[in-house]
Amino acid sequence: MFLSRSEGLALALPAALFTFLVFLVPVGILLSVAFQTDTGAWSLQGYVDFFAQPLNQKVFFRTLKLGILVAGTAAVIGYLAAFCIVNLPATSRGRIFGLVVLPLMISPVARTYAWIVILGRTGIVNDVIVGLGLSSTPIRLLFTETAVFIGLLQLFLPLMIISLVSAMENIPRDVVPAARVLGASWFQVFFRIILPLTKEGLVIGGTLVFTGALTAYITPAILGGSKVLMLETLLYQKVNVSNDFVSASVIAMILIVMCFSANLALKRIASVKR
Amino acid sequence: MSRLMIWLILGVTLTFLIGPFLIVIFAGMSAGEALAFPPQGLSLKWYAKVFTVESFRASFALSMFLAIFGTLAALLIGIPAAYALNRYDIPGAETIRTIVAAPIIVPGIIVGLALLRYFVVPLNVAITVALFVTHTALVLPYAVRVVSSSLNNLRADMEEAAVILGCTRLQAFTKVVLPNIRGGILAAFILGFVTSFNEVPASLFLSGPGVRTLPIDMLSYMEITFDPSVAALSALLAFMSVAIVFIAERLLGFSRYV
Numbered sequence: 385m386f387l388s389r390s391e392g393l394a395l396a397l398p399a400a401l402f403t404f405l406v407f408l409v410p411v412g413i414l415l416s417v418a419f420q421t422d423t424g425a426w427s428l429q430g431y432v433d434f435f436a437q438p439l440n441q442k443v444f445f446r447t448l449k450l451g452i453l454v455a456g457t458a459a460v461i462g463y464l465a466a467f468c469i470v471n472l473p474a475t476s477r478g479r480i481f482g483l484v485v486l487p488l489m490i491s492p493v494a495r496t497y498a499w500i501v502i503l504g505r506t507g508i509v510n511d512v513i514v515g516l517g518l519s520s521t522p523i524r525l526l527f528t529e530t531a532v533f534i535g536l537l538q539l540f541l542p543l544m545i546i547s548l549v550s551a552m553e554n555i556p557r558d559v560v561p562a563a564r565v566l567g568a569s570w571f572q573v574f575f576r577i578i579l580p581l582t583k584e585g586l587v588i589g590g591t592l593v594f595t596g597a598l599t600a601y602i603t604p605a606i607l608g609g610s611k612v613l614m615l616e617t618l619l620y621q622k623v624n625v626s627n628d629f630v631s632a633s634v635i636a637m638i639l640i641v642m643c644f645s646a647n648l649a650l651k652r653i654a655s656v657k658r
Numbered sequence: 659m660s661r662l663m664i665w666l667i668l669g670v671t672l673t674f675l676i677g678p679f680l681i682v683i684f685a686g687m688s689a690g691e692a693l694a695f696p697p698q699g700l701s702l703k704w705y706a707k708v709f710t711v712e713s714f715r716a717s718f719a720l721s722m723f724l725a726i727f728g729t730l731a732a733l734l735i736g737i738p739a740a741y742a743l744n745r746y747d748i749p750g751a752e753t754i755r756t757i758v759a760a761p762i763i764v765p766g767i768i769v770g771l772a773l774l775r776y777f778v779v780p781l782n783v784a785i786t787v788a789l790f791v792t793h794t795a796l797v798l799p800y801a802v803r804v805v806s807s808s809l810n811n812l813r814a815d816m817e818e819a820a821v822i823l824g825c826t827r828l829q830a831f832t833k834v835v836l837p838n839i840r841g842g843i844l845a846a847f848i849l850g851f852v853t854s855f856n857e858v859p860a861s862l863f864l865s866g867p868g869v870r871t872l873p874i875d876m877l878s879y880m881e882i883t884f885d886p887s888v889a890a891l892s893a894l895l896a897f898m899s900v901a902i903v904f905i906a907e908r909l910l911g912f913s914r915y916v
Contacts, residue, residue, distance in 0.1 A: 392746025399739035399798060400754045407761055407795045410772035465671045468664040480668060487675050489899040491856040493873045494892030497880070498678030501685045501695050501889065508681070508695050538674060545671075599765035601859040605877070616767050620862065623771060636768040643763055 415640065418633035434634040440618070444638065447598060447615045450529065451642075454536045455594040458544040459586060466548035467578070484545050492539060492602045499535050499607055500526065527611040535603040540596045544589035551585020552578070583653070591650040595643045615639055679896065686890030693886050704890040714891065716868070717875035720786070721855055724871065728793030729801070729850035733843065736801030741835070743802075744809040745817075762799045766859030769796070774863045785869040792860050797850035804849060808842025809835075841910045848906045852899055 418430035434440050469480055487495060502508050503525040510522040525531055555578070563573050579586075604614040613621065619635040622628045681695050686705060690698030708714055739758060743751055761769065769792065778788045812835065820830040836843075858873045865874050872895075880888050 389746060389748055392742040392748040395738040395742035395746070396748055396751075396754050399735040399802065400757050402735055403757050403760060403795055403798060406773065406777060406791050407764075407769065408757065410776035411764055411768060413776045414768065414772040461671060464667050468667050471664060480672070483672055483676060486900060486903075487679070489852055489903045490679065490896040491873055491892065491899070493856075493858065493876050494682065494896050495679065497876075497888060497892050498682045500880075501681050501693060502678060504693070506692070506694050538678065541671075541675060595763075599767070599859070601767050601862065602873075602877070606880070616765065616859065619767055619771070623863070629775070632771060636765075636771070639765050639768065640763075643765065647763060 411636075414633055415637050416633075418630050418637060430630040430634050434631050439613075440631070443613045443615060443618045446529070446612070448642075450533060450536065450614065451594045451597045453533060454540060454597040455544075455590045457533075457537055458541050458593045459590060461541060462544035462548045462589060463574075463578070465545050466552050469545070469549050470552045481549065484542050487538075488542050492600075493606075495539060496535050496603050496606045499531065499538075503531055503534075503607075526607060527609045529608075529612050531607040532604050532612050532614070535607045536597045536600060539600065539603060540593040543592040543596065547585045547589030547592065548582060551582035551588075555581050587650050587653045591646045595646050598642055599639060679893075682889045682896075683893040686886050686893050688886045688889075691885060693884055693889060697886070704886045705894065707887050708891045708894065711879075711887065713870075713875055713879070714872070717870045717872040720789070720869065721872040724789055724793045725851045725854040728790055728854050729797050729847055731790070731794045732797040732801040732850055733805075733846060736798050736846070737805050737843065740802045740805040740809060741831070744806055745814060758802050759799045761795050766796070766857065767862060770860040770863035773860075778864065785864060785866045788864050789861060789869075789871070792864060793854045793857065796857060796860060797854050800849050800853060801846045804846035805839060805842050808839045808845075812838050844910060845906065848902060852902070855899075 418434075419426055419428065421427050421429060435444075465484070469477055469484075472480060500507070504510070505522045505524075505526075507525070509525060513519050514522060559577060559581075560573055563577055568576070598614075599616060600614075601616040601620070604612065604617045605620070608614065608617065610617075610621070615635050615638065619632050619639075622631040622635065684697055685693060685695045687700050687702065688694065688697030688704065689701035692698075736758075739754070742748060743755060748754065773788060773792055777783065777791075778785075783791075816834050816838070817830045820834045821827060825833065856873060857871070858877070861871045861874055865871060870878070876888050876891060
């Protein structure tokens with residue numbers, strides 16, 4: 385075109401420099417902390433020490449487990465819901481889709497807070513349990529892995545549904561009925577038609593939900609507390625309770641590596657398809 | 659699949675997604691002192707109370723300030739960047755794109771800690787300024803992305819025509835490009851506003867005594883007091899977000915841009 389490159393660079397540089405200086409540099413320094421000893425020599429001792437502690441190991445595997453569980457469950461519900469949504473008539477489809485997106489605009493604090501009302505000692509679930517005589521005293525539902533799982537699932541399910549709906553909208557309308565007429569079971573329809581044609585949407589949704597669950601702070605903080613620590617809440621404790629910046633840096637690195645590998649895997653799978 | 663099955667599945671899914679929220683709205687209407695559902699009698703006293711809590715008012719003002727001006731600052735540097743990346747053949751365009759998008763991928767809590775330790779403390783930056791800078795950085799990727807996609811839909815020949823017909827380059831931008839991407843800019847502003855207003859992890863370490871964003875203030879209030887005011891406040895904030903997005907959708911078809 386008729387525009388010069390230096391002009392373009394001048395327009396793009398403020399944003400790039402800003403992010404680089406106030407964001408990438410501090411994050412880079414933070415990540416390097418765990419690779420250095422007190423004397424400044426490079427070493428992996430910070431990582432060795434971190435994983436030597438059983439609590440840290442437990443939190444690491446719990447975070448990984450919850451991330452996978454939440455993403456897997458979201459995929460199952462997401463497929464059911466997305467299939468229903470794309471088969472709705474156009475007007476109700478828009479409305480239902482709007483209701484699915486709606487929670488994303490609401491503060492995660494508010495959304496997580498709801499589960500305290502539901503799962504707390506005097507919450508609805510316990511009222512029902514005690515009312516039905518299933519237990520004489522309220523049982524502890526909050527501050528359990530189940531509570532964190534439910535909270536995370538509710539927080540991130542919309543992202544999965546959105547990804548799967550847009551993937552399914554690209555499947556030609558007659559394909560599924562055609563397969564059914566020709567004798568395919570629903571099982572075959574899903575694994576041989578729907579799944580291969582929506583793989584990309586599943587990968588995108590899965591990455592969003594998985595990384596979202598790994599890096600959520602509010603949900604494990606409110607619903608898990610110090611009883612059910614995840615990496616994010618553990619990092620907060622390491623800094624604010626024990627002043628252990630090396631461990632904080634190790635956790636930061638673990639989280640970033642997990643998120644980046646999930647994103648890389650996404651890019652690879654998505655580009656192989658095209 | 660039958661009609662009934664479809665509505666059953668959607669009913670259960672939507673109840674799971676939205677039901678808890680309706681419960682919060684009602685829990686906030688309690689006439690009693692403790693958080694419970696069903697509420698002990700109905701009243702709006704907790705909805706009224708949140709307006710009188712001094713810390714909520716202060717943190718609401720701070721959150722509003724950050725959401726509005728942080729997003730405006732992000733647009734101020736983000737629009738030129740999006741324009742340059744779209745219209746110019748810049749060396750290192752891919753690198754610039756990656757740098758600007760990075761804050762989305764890095765978990766917020768790490769951003770907060772890194773900025774606290776290696777930006778705020780060594781340079782002795784005021785808390786409000788630190789929060790402002792952080793929110794600007796977090797919103798910038800969204801601003802660039804949304805404005806970019808709106809620029810993609812605008813053909814470059816229109817600006818060329820304007821320049822050939824005698825406009826200066828700046829005039830071509832302000833008279834031709836800007837009016838055409840107005841919707842995208844507004845959509846970017848709303849998305850940035852909501853993102854910044856709801857942000858917690860990055861602001862966590864940066865919030866000091868007396869200087870807190872509203873969601874963080876709610877979190878610490880919850881730890882101390884167990885009354886329904888946080889439920890009422892949650893409901894009010896949800897109404898605010900939903901209203902903003904609803905109006906935006908009606909006015910400009912917000913969802914096209916996001």
